[in-house]
Amino acid sequence: MIAAEQTEEGFLRAIAARPEDQGLRSVFRDWLLEHDDPRGEAMSLAAQFEPTLVQRKRLVRLCERHARQWLGPLADKAEIEACRFSSGLLDRLVLKAGLTPADFEE
16 A cells, blocks of 8 residues: 555555455554544454453444444434444444435435
């Protein structure tokens, strides 16, 4: 990944293209931590082999607190409580009922 791609969007595009690349996810996690993004902490906690109860609770709180931010422009269209994050990344997106393709033109 070249320096110009070291943006959140650049990392997410690269991860979407190579979802099995754990090294890329690790670099993204470190980049997020360097930028004081709480998703970096969530990814670090999720990467623990056997997280403690305190670590698991912290991960849940981070996901609950930051889900809207992490969903970005989809937040207003999503059933936030039903969405799930895995390793700091969106794993399940549940959209509100009644949305049409026109709702996604932006």
